[in-house]
Amino acid sequence: MTLHRYSIGVDLGGTNLRVAAYHQHSTDGGQLTEIVSLPTRVGDGPHTVADDMSAAIVGLLDKYGRNEKLAGVGLGTPGPLELPEGILRNPPNLPGFDRFNLKQAIEQRVGAPVVIESDANLAALAEFVLGSGKSYGVRSLCMLTLGTGVGNGIILDGKIWNGNNGMGGEAGHNTVDPDGEVCPCGSRGCLELYASATGVRRMAEQARALDQDDAEIEAESPMLTARHVADSALAGDSRALKVFDRVGTVLGIGLGALVNTLNLPLYVIGGGMSAAWELFAPRMMEELRMRSYVYRLTAPTEEESRARSPRKTHVVRAELGSDAGILGACLLPFMQS
């Protein structure tokens, strides 16, 4: 009798904490069978968050562990993250967590092996195993997750590229405008400042493109505001269209460097902001074509694009939605074995 294999995945966000059980059918197929969602009690410190997380994990382990074989616990966290140690390094979305060893804290509490990764790397892993990576049959890809920030994950030859310290794939902070806006990261003109929902909101405010007063904007989340700007753009508002034009331009510049440097077969744009694909993608592709001769030499024709030709460079919208991060966390334990 063979036991079914399952894993537990955790998606630790600055606001919500989600813990899921995932059942694998095949190496590239499976499903989330249960998701537990909790608030992240950041203000109460990392140990409280670790307690909450562990209680939810243990609940799922108790439920499924009797009849099924655990592949492991995968944990996604906002970066930067130092690997293989599993130590958080001053994560902007988790104040008070600097130098906290999350991997160790959870392993001690749940008594099971924990594998940890940055959330953007896990979104890329999920997209690689279950999304566009599977559709295109590639061994490598680079993903940009456009959310409140711009996350980045790179898969090379079937594995997450962690680099020397676990900090590979932070292209959201590559410079796209050397004299641009100041970034909380300490630099200026980072991709994230323009290609994120936060960036769209700021640029819209700067352009006063919205038909509502500033106080109202201030009270809303960046993602909601980005949606308003997208609606205005779709309705033909020229200032809102200009904002997404800027999003496309900086993405083209950023992708150009990634294509020149890595020459991968697949670049994937995901995250909540990718819903505005039609508004920024044409400008993005035009800018990419100008910025990267490697792209021009390897760009697919329309037919090669449809045929997903393996020797061409494809730039596509992510296939997985907002569950990419937690799916990646669930897949992670299976990648180790």
Added chain:
Amino acid sequence: MTLHRYSIGVDLGGTNLRVAAYHQHSTDGGQLTEIVSLPTRVGDGPHTVADDMSAAIVGLLDKYGRNEKLAGVGLGTPGPLELPEGILRNPPNLPGFDRFNLKQAIEQRVGAPVVIESDANLAALAEFVLGSGKSYGVRSLCMLTLGTGVGNGIILDGKIWNGNNGMGGEAGHNTVDPDGEVCPCGSRGCLELYASATGVRRMAEQARALDQDDAEIEAESPMLTARHVADSALAGDSRALKVFDRVGTVLGIGLGALVNTLNLPLYVIGGGMSAAWELFAPRMMEELRMRSYVYRLTAPTEEESRARSPRKTHVVRAELGSDAGILGACLLPFMQS
């Protein structure tokens, strides 16, 4: 009786063609035992160049092949190069060579297996096996070769990163100034436009920093002019100093993106322009520190720098000189076996 192992390496440049024999003592030791240098007869077309190259290779094969075991022939060429096919793709320094299959042409003429790579990748390989990569004991590095252009080669986990089409490692054409000068590659503001000898020459002309008339500059090679500008800078000329300040700034921006994206333990600056290291490196390191929080989180202290700490990000001057390219060509056949 064991035969000594040797290889033949070719460095195909736009002006000169060099063919060398290399004898290996150990996996990371050996020496160039003979170098044949010829003019590259670019104007007579690719078949003439292939004939010249093959005659020199056959000469060395005849000389060493009797008593020694050939590991193979390694061939370095200006890019872009399509791999694994070995087809040149519109190389700016080899007009008339577009779509020429150089690997096949040489294999047919010399009757031995030929491995082909872009010259910047081979400089990185040599630096990895015999230079700073060996000194630092790393498995991965990224090298920028500052010559008349800016070449780039990336070694990941002990192997040249070719990417999907053999065009990985073209970071010399990453954008460092989106609205900058127009580049022959079709983009604007590429790193190569500022961090190369050609860039230094152009910037110096623009600043009229040299105490000689324009006609004289025009007649000189970029590398020679870059040396004049460096001499002026060393003598305290403020306009020449400003040129190297710009070189340092754009290198910091370019390296910042490479560090954020790849998080490698070692970044190497080589090529003729690296002789001006003291003139651009302080500004480069300052800019890199500002541009990349991954660098700031992993930057070595002075002591860690001296100790070459493996978990830190080191940025160093290349250890090998102008023979890096041909040494890399000679090493290439040994990497395949």
